[in-house]
Amino acid sequence: MTEVFVAKTGEMASGDRRIVSHAGVEVGVFYWEDTYYAYSNICLHQGGPACEGLLMHQVQDVLRPDRSFKQQKFSETEINFVCPWHGYEYDLKTGRVVADPARRLKSFPVHIRDGNVHVDIN
Amino acid sequence: MTKTNFNIPLSGDRSMPIEGFDTSLHLKHAADQAKARGFDRFPIIDVDSHHYETESFSEILEYLDDPVLQQLAKTASASRHGAFGMLPGNIGYQDMGGRVARYPLRQLEKTGPEAHRDITLTKRWMDALAVDIAILFPTPMLNLGLHPQIEIEVALSRAYNRWLTEKILPNDPRLRSMLYLPFNDPQATYEMAKEFAGKPGVLGFMVTATRNRAVHNDAYMKTYAFLEEAGLPLGFHASYNWNDQTMAMMNKFLSVHALGFAISNMVHLTNWVINALPVRFPKLKVIWIESGLAWIPFLMQRLDHEYYMRKSEVPSLTRPPSDYMREMFYTSQPMERPNDIRELEQTFRMINAPTQLMYSSDYPHWDFDVPSVIYDLPFLSEEDKRAILGGNAARVFNIDIKEKLAKSI
Numbered sequence: 431m432t433e434v435f436v437a438k439t440g441e442m443a444s445g446d447r448r449i450v451s452h453a454g455v456e457v458g459v460f461y462w463e464d465t466y467y468a469y470s471n472i473c474l475h476q477g478g479p480a481c482e483g484l485l486m487h488q489v490q491d492v493l494r495p496d497r498s499f500k501q502q503k504f505s506e507t508e509i510n511f512v513c514p515w516h517g518y519e520y521d522l523k524t525g526r527v528v529a530d531p532a533r534r535l536k537s538f539p540v541h542i543r544d545g546n547v548h549v550d551i552n
Numbered sequence: 553m554t555k556t557n558f559n560i561p562l563s564g565d566r567s568m569p570i571e572g573f574d575t576s577l578h579l580k581h582a583a584d585q586a587k588a589r590g591f592d593r594f595p596i597i598d599v600d601s602h603h604y605e606t607e608s609f610s611e612i613l614e615y616l617d618d619p620v621l622q623q624l625a626k627t628a629s630a631s632r633h634g635a636f637g638m639l640p641g642n643i644g645y646q647d648m649g650g651r652v653a654r655y656p657l658r659q660l661e662k663t664g665p666e667a668h669r670d671i672t673l674t675k676r677w678m679d680a681l682a683v684d685i686a687i688l689f690p691t692p693m694l695n696l697g698l699h700p701q702i703e704i705e706v707a708l709s710r711a712y713n714r715w716l717t718e719k720i721l722p723n724d725p726r727l728r729s730m731l732y733l734p735f736n737d738p739q740a741t742y743e744m745a746k747e748f749a750g751k752p753g754v755l756g757f758m759v760t761a762t763r764n765r766a767v768h769n770d771a772y773m774k775t776y777a778f779l780e781e782a783g784l785p786l787g788f789h790a791s792y793n794w795n796d797q798t799m800a801m802m803n804k805f806l807s808v809h810a811l812g813f814a815i816s817n818m819v820h821l822t823n824w825v826i827n828a829l830p831v832r833f834p835k836l837k838v839i840w841i842e843s844g845l846a847w848i849p850f851l852m853q854r855l856d857h858e859y860y861m862r863k864s865e866v867p868s869l870t871r872p873p874s875d876y877m878r879e880m881f882y883t884s885q886p887m888e889r890p891n892d893i894r895e896l897e898q899t900f901r902m903i904n905a906p907t908q909l910m911y912s913s914d915y916p917h918w919d920f921d922v923p924s925v926i927y928d929l930p931f932l933s934e935e936d937k938r939a940i941l942g943g944n945a946a947r948v949f950n951i952d953i954k955e956k957l958a959k960s961i
């Protein structure tokens with residue numbers, strides 16, 4: 431286990447991310463609503479930089495009571511990061527593929543110590 | 553002109569300011585894959601990739617012969633930005649709401665004066681993917697076959713072909729093309745093939761598949777005979793047309809894209825085989841481009857099923873349609889990746905992939921494939937992987953490639 435420096439606490443605003451690497455392992459560290467999340471930056475699809483794309487809320491269908499289609503909306507709580515190569519969406523809070531939740535990116539522990547944010551990379 | 557920043561609108565009233573874009577960085581992981589897999593050991597030829605010819609539209613318009621059309625096109629383009637007004641519009645959301653960010657961001661990418669921007673940008677992605685030679689096709693002009701004015705399809709495609717063969721292809725031997733045939737005008741199609749065959753970088757000719765013309769029309773026979781004689785392959789490049797009545801019943805881009813790219817070529821291939829064109833032009837190499845692969849086993853089975861019962865309709869065929877289909881060529885992208893890999897293996901077996909399949913990336917479009925999608929397939933031998941990634945294309949197009957041309961980054 432190797433601790434890799436990510437940022438000073440308070441340096442990242444909600445929605446920011448950093449890409450750090452150690453010994454050939456690339457990790458994307460996100461800060462979102464007071465929590466840090468860290469995942470492998472290798473997309474499960476074709477190996478693109480999964481953590482380097484947009485942060486987009488989950489799109490949801492809105493149906494009327496009679497089940498006819500009304501419109502779509504963005505979820506207020508579910509947020510995804512999107513691989514920029516072909517658009518695979520990953521749940522920011524779990525690293526799971528939104529279209530196939532059985533698959534997930536490898537996650538890494540994040541520690542805050544002495545005013546610094548670190549990620550443990552094996 | 554290159555812009556310096558772009559603000560991508562996001563969900564939740566947020567936006568993401570971006571100050572630059574670099575293809576080499578975007579594709580760094582592809583370059584890492586190339587190194588890890590040793591793609592420097594064999595050539596990779598990409599049989600279907602794209603550029604955005606409308607970014608050079610003002611240059612292309614200079615090659616229009618008709619001065620009235622040229623003046624019309626210049627004002628239409630200038631007042632409506634880019635090529636609008638001249639090319640059939642196409643509703644679509646290739647960039648997935650900005651999620652595939654290279655669409656909006658390519659305007660930020662910087663290039664130097666050393667080469668045409670089109671060449672520089674193309675070679676950046678080629679180097680990252682370890683592609684040595686790429687066959688380039690246009691992007692918005694893929695729908696030019698839907699233009700209601702046939703004479704505009706002829707004029708614009710000729711201007712594009714002239715621009716490509718004078719400004720782009722002669723300046724870099726790694727860039728090649730199968731040139732656009734204005735298929736809605738059979739005589740102009742024939743003349744285009746005769747005029748441009750043999751020009752530097754011209755490896756064959758291409759028909760855009762979204763159009764309402766039957767490939768077995770007698771008016772095309774002299775073009776097929778010419779190409780067969782010249783040893784130049786003929787490709788049918790798929791696309792989608794949301795205005796088509798069948799497609800217009802679908803409300804999602806996903807649906808139209810998934811079916812449109814397959815159906816456009818399924819119709820032409822069916823006509824091609826059922827009208828015995830493989831029998832009439834046995835040496836003409838025919839390539840089905842950008843329809844993926846899953847449709848081929850389906851069509852083989854459907855056509856064979858009817859063939860055995862309705863043989864009287866196809867007296868010139870001496871073998872079931874699937875036999876002829878197995879002798880045609882296919883590009884790989886967008887290669888469907890079923891959860892059960894045996895389905896893909898079966899498809900490869902059904903189309904004789906080790907000799908008939910040619911790798912294509914479709915870069916920079918949203919559903920591009922890196923070479924590792926072929927190289928990592930567990931059921932292929934090393935020899936077959938190399939054939940699909942480059943050897944088959946070298947044979948089909950008579951490309952003499954002795955050394956690796958892609959520069960690793």
Ligand code: FES
Nearest residue numbers: 473475476478513
């Ligand atoms: S590599 Fe990430 S979506 Fe394809």
